[in-house]
Amino acid sequence: MGVVVSFEEKKQETGVAGLVALVASDMKLVNQLILSKAGSDVEMIPEVANHLISSGGKRLRPMLTLATARMFGYGDSGHVRLAAAVEFMHTATLLHDDVVDESDLRRGKLAARKLWGNQASVLVGDFLLGQAFKMMVEVGSMEALSVLADAAAVIAEGEVLQLGAAKNTETTEDEYLAVIKAKTAALFSAAAEVGPIIAGASVAERAACRSYGMNLGYAFQLVDDALDYGGKSADLGKEVGDDFREGKITLPVVLSYRRGSDEDRAFWKRCLEQGDIQDGDLERSIELIREHRALEDTVERARHYGAVARDALAPLAKSPHKQALLDVVDFCIERVH
Structure with a gap:
C-alpha cells in the first residue's frame, strides 16, 4: 500500500544531539538574548512573541549559525546576535504564515492569531523583524547583513x-x-552562511555552507510535507492533515494529483480548491497519496537534497562541527522511514 511514515524520537535525538551539545553554551546566550529582545513596554508584544518563542521549536536555524561560525574558529560574540536574529526572522515568518494560512494551531498550541487576532500577529511579527535587523546592525558586518536582508x-x-x-x-x-x-x-541557507562570513572564512567555504543550508532546507520541508499525511499528531506538534484542511498544495498532493484519474483529480479540486471537505476525505486523501507512491517519492526527493547538502560540506576539513552538521542531515531525513 506504500510507505509508512512515522516519527522516530531516538533517531531524532541522535541526529541532532551532537549539534545541540556543541552549541549548548552559545544557545544559552541566544535564548537569553531572544527573551530580552522580545521585551517591550507595549504589553501585548511580549505576550504574543513569547507565546510562540516558548512553544518548543527546535531552534535548528540559529544552531546552524552558531556551529558554522565556530567551525571556522570564530571567537567573538557576534554569532550569538546573528543566531538570535535568524530565530526572530523565523518566528516572524510563522506569525505571518498563520495569518495568511488561517491556521488554528502552531506547535500543538492555539496559534497567536486565534488568541490575539490577525492584526496583532502581523504587527508583532513586524516588531520581531525590526529587532532582528537591529541585532544584525550591531554585529557590524555588512556582508552578513546583506545575506540576511536578501533572505x-x-x-x-x-x-x-x-x-x-x-x-x-x-x-x-x-x-x-x-x-x-x-x-x-x-x-536555512542564510543561517548557515553568516557564521562563516563573520569568522572570515574563504569564499569557497562560505559557498559550501550556503549550499549545505539551502539543500538542508529543501530536505527539511519535504519531510514535513510527507509527515503531514503520514505522521502522528503527537510527534508533529500539530494535527495530521492540517495541510489538507487548510487547502495547502504540497508535493505529495502535486504528485498524487498528476498521477491520478479524472475522478481522483475531481476529489482534490473539491477538497482543496473549493474547500468542500467532508467526513472521510482526509482518509481518502491519504489513500490516494499512498496509492500513487507520492509519499515515497517526496521522501526520495528529500533524500536527494540531503545528499547534496552532505556533498557541499565534503571539501571542508574534518571537525566535530562538520560532523554535527552532517548528522543534522540524518536528523531531518530520518524523521520518516
Missing part, C-alpha cells in the same frame, strides 16, 4: 508566490519547489 526579501517573495499557488491543484512540482526554496530553504 528576508526572498521569504516575503515566497509568501506572495505561495498565495498564487494556494488551492491551485494545477501547481507543478517546479512551481512548488520554487515556493519552498523561498519560504524555507532561503533562511
Whole structure:
C-alpha cells in the first residue's frame, strides 16, 4: 500500500544531539538574548512573541549559525546576535504564515492569531523583524547583513508566490519547489552562511555552507510535507492533515494529483480548491497519496537534497562541527522511514 511514515524520537535525538551539545553554551546566550529582545513596554508584544518563542521549536536555524561560525574558529560574540536574529526572522515568518494560512494551531498550541487576532500577529511579527535587523546592525558586518536582508526579501517573495499557488491543484512540482526554496530553504541557507562570513572564512567555504543550508532546507520541508499525511499528531506538534484542511498544495498532493484519474483529480479540486471537505476525505486523501507512491517519492526527493547538502560540506576539513552538521542531515531525513 506504500510507505509508512512515522516519527522516530531516538533517531531524532541522535541526529541532532551532537549539534545541540556543541552549541549548548552559545544557545544559552541566544535564548537569553531572544527573551530580552522580545521585551517591550507595549504589553501585548511580549505576550504574543513569547507565546510562540516558548512553544518548543527546535531552534535548528540559529544552531546552524552558531556551529558554522565556530567551525571556522570564530571567537567573538557576534554569532550569538546573528543566531538570535535568524530565530526572530523565523518566528516572524510563522506569525505571518498563520495569518495568511488561517491556521488554528502552531506547535500543538492555539496559534497567536486565534488568541490575539490577525492584526496583532502581523504587527508583532513586524516588531520581531525590526529587532532582528537591529541585532544584525550591531554585529557590524555588512556582508552578513546583506545575506540576511536578501533572505528576508526572498521569504516575503515566497509568501506572495505561495498565495498564487494556494488551492491551485494545477501547481507543478517546479512551481512548488520554487515556493519552498523561498519560504524555507532561503533562511536555512542564510543561517548557515553568516557564521562563516563573520569568522572570515574563504569564499569557497562560505559557498559550501550556503549550499549545505539551502539543500538542508529543501530536505527539511519535504519531510514535513510527507509527515503531514503520514505522521502522528503527537510527534508533529500539530494535527495530521492540517495541510489538507487548510487547502495547502504540497508535493505529495502535486504528485498524487498528476498521477491520478479524472475522478481522483475531481476529489482534490473539491477538497482543496473549493474547500468542500467532508467526513472521510482526509482518509481518502491519504489513500490516494499512498496509492500513487507520492509519499515515497517526496521522501526520495528529500533524500536527494540531503545528499547534496552532505556533498557541499565534503571539501571542508574534518571537525566535530562538520560532523554535527552532517548528522543534522540524518536528523531531518530520518524523521520518516
